[in-house]
Amino acid sequence: MDSLALFCTGALLAGGLYWFVCILGPAEQKGKRAVDLSGGSISAEKVQDKYKQYWSFFRRPKEIETAEKVPDFVDTFYNLVTDIYEWGWGQSFHFSPSIPGKSHRDATRLHEQMAVDLIDVKPGDRILDVGCGVGGPMRAIAAHSRAKVVGITINEYQVNRARLHNKKAGLDSLCEVVCGNFLEMPFPDNSFDGAYSIEATCHAPKLEEVYSEIFRVLKPGSLYVSYEWVTTEKYKAENPEHVEIIQGIERGDALPGLRSYADIAETARKVGFEVVKERDLAQPPAEPWWTRLKMGRIAYWRNHIVITLLAALGIAPQGTVDVHEMLFKTADYLTKGGDTGIFSPMHMVLCRKPLAS
Numbered sequence: 001m002d003s004l005a006l007f008c009t010g011a012l013l014a015g016g017l018y019w020f021v022c023i024l025g026p027a028e029q030k031g032k033r034a035v036d037l038s039g040g041s042i043s044a045e046k047v048q049d050k051y052k053q054y055w056s057f058f059r060r061p062k063e064i065e066t067a068e069k070v071p072d073f074v075d076t077f078y079n080l081v082t083d084i085y086e087w088g089w090g091q092s093f094h095f096s097p098s099i100p101g102k103s104h105r106d107a108t109r110l111h112e113q114m115a116v117d118l119i120d121v122k123p124g125d126r127i128l129d130v131g132c133g134v135g136g137p138m139r140a141i142a143a144h145s146r147a148k149v150v151g152i153t154i155n156e157y158q159v160n161r162a163r164l165h166n167k168k169a170g171l172d173s174l175c176e177v178v179c180g181n182f183l184e185m186p187f188p189d190n191s192f193d194g195a196y197s198i199e200a201t202c203h204a205p206k207l208e209e210v211y212s213e214i215f216r217v218l219k220p221g222s223l224y225v226s227y228e229w230v231t232t233e234k235y236k237a238e239n240p241e242h243v244e245i246i247q248g249i250e251r252g253d254a255l256p257g258l259r260s261y262a263d264i265a266e267t268a269r270k271v272g273f274e275v276v277k278e279r280d281l282a283q284p285p286a287e288p289w290w291t292r293l294k295m296g297r298i299a300y301w302r303n304h305i306v307i308t309l310l311a312a313l314g315i316a317p318q319g320t321v322d323v324h325e326m327l328f329k330t331a332d333y334l335t336k337g338g339d340t341g342i343f344s345p346m347h348m349v350l351c352r353k354p355l356a357s
């Protein structure tokens with residue numbers, strides 16, 4: 001081989017590797033590249049240990065049920081997964097029903113806009129995003145409604161990511177992000193014109209605690225909508241396959257224990273809300289929300305190779321391979337949850353804080 005052919009082959013290989021690692025599988029808005037994957041606020045050398053610590057929580061499941069331990073456990077989880085989520089899924093950390101003829105991105109936006117349409121807000125209103133992630137929904141909702149959105153997340157790394165994205169999107173005058181625990185929010189009573197939570201309150205050890213905090217900060221007469229993760233009426237606790245799927249979902253998603261669909265409205269009423277509407281948005285005629293997960297399988301294999309390569313080269317933290325493997329398995333449990341119909345990530349409940357409360 002002469003030197004020109006050697007040079008061309010080398011350049012082609014290098015270009016191919018760059019494309020495979022950096023370009024392939026970009027997030028929704030190229031928010032994260034594979035070469036930038038990190039352990040959130042955890043330093044690179046501690047990622048592996050923190051991953052082990054995350055799993056140790058499940059050796060003492062009773063501890064996950066106590067409110068004091070949960071924020072720490074959830075915070076560790078989001079340090080580990082936030083970059084992988086952004087890289088492989090996008091800036092909105094939730095599911096949405098598939099819509100024939102529409103992209104995942106459009107289906108995601110419509111699902112988010114539906115939340116804010118339900119709570120009936122006006123431009124200039126101040127609304128709360130409970131468990132805001134890196135702010136994908138917050139930006140879509142602020143742009144759609146022109147309301148001012150205040151998001152709260154327990155994870156400091158997400159706060160920084162969300163603020164960066166808000167600025168880049170030119171929405172930082174409408175979107176504010178606060179680091180804090182949604183079980184003890186740093187906001188005064190009766191201070192919001194509306195609130196929503198998208199696939200976030202499932203992390204609360206007791207739903208009642210987060211719902212009563214939301215009730216406290218809402219102005220009387222205003223609305224709150226939540227998309228809840230639940231087991232459906234098809235779930236049978238005596239069926240070992242069902243139990244395995246639900247436990248797989250809990251472990252791979254930092255959940256202190258999935259709730260039954262029947263507990264949601266009951267809890268909302270218990271803290272003082274009027275329940276205006278309740279519906280599982282995953283039910284037909286909605287198209288399956290888990291199609292996107294299923295279709296992504298080939299990409300997950302490619303991602304696995306990319307992450308293994310990057311970790312071997314010392315570019316990605318060592319534990320990233322384990323975290324990715326955990327997510328790979330979780331995707332499978334979630335898909336089974338969808339296929340069997342025993343699980344829904346979008347049980348919608350719309351509540352009002354009564355005027356006289």
Ligand SMILES: C=C(CC[C@@H](C)[C@H]1CC[C@H]2C3=CC[C@H]4[C@H](C)[C@@H](O)CC[C@]4(C)[C@H]3CC[C@]12C)C(C)C
Pocket residue numbers: 084085087088089092093094095199200202253254296299300303304324327328330331334
């Ligand atoms: C609401 C929550 C998160 C829901 C989803 C956003 C995430 C649940 C499982 C995640 C993923 C699974 C497989 C990953 C894949 C192996 C990787 O290559 C790329 C990222 C994934 C697709 C990842 C993306 C986000 C999820 C779909 C919970 C935590 C309450």
Ligand SMILES: C[S@@+](CC[C@H](N)C(=O)[O-])C[C@H]1O[C@@H](n2cnc3c(N)ncnc32)[C@H](O)[C@@H]1O
Pocket residue numbers: 071074078091092093094130131132133134135136137152153154155158180181182183197198199200201203204
């Ligand atoms: C699956 S993500 C969903 C994020 C966002 N709603 C979205 O759809 O993109 C769950 C979010 O809830 C937040 N969260 C979980 N427990 C929390 C707590 N106790 N206090 C505040 N935020 C919490 C996480 O930090 C994360 O941002």
